[in-house]
Amino acid sequence: MNRVATESSYTITLENLNTEKEGINYVLSHDTRLYNISKESRKFLLELLEIPNSYRRSFDLIMLPNHNHNTPLTQIKSKEDVVLVELKTTKKKLIDNPKGFFFGATENEFKLARAFGDKYLFCFVCLHPEARSFSYLTLSELEDIIKTKRTQFQINLKN
Secondary structure, three states: OHHHHHHHHHHHHHHHHHHHHHHHHHHHHHHHEEEOOOOOHHHHHHHHHOOOHHHOOOEEEEEEOOOOOOOOOOHHHOOHHHEEEEEEEEEOOOOOOOOOOOOOOOOHHHHHOOOHHHHHHEEEEEEOOOEEEEEOHHHHHHHHHOOOOOOOOOOOOOO
16 A cells, blocks of 8 residues: 555656646746756855755746846846746646646745745746646735635654
């Protein structure tokens, strides 16, 4: 039983990672202000923005509103140059994205969004073939349209 559950969880995780990659590729091809940063660039960015390392996975992409993806990241001089972008991706058919979106978010994502205000965006990506789209929301815009929100704990047990 445990092995079956583990294999199923693994399959779901792989599917989710593939969907996320597909979402990243979709928005990168449609918004030239977005960057998918390397591990080294992320480290530089965390230092520049004075973000603790524990938040390194609390955003997926960065946006440079006054540049395009050909601009070298070394041109980033201050917090004001950067918008952090967290992707939420679905294959569900959403005609009016993000209406009807169901997603998970971490406490760190919400903390970082509060700290950065308009410099942190949630990007909702719909990959359904009949409704491909994406939309950006700030935390305050997101909070205005949240229907329900619940806390869920993810727990790892000792070996």
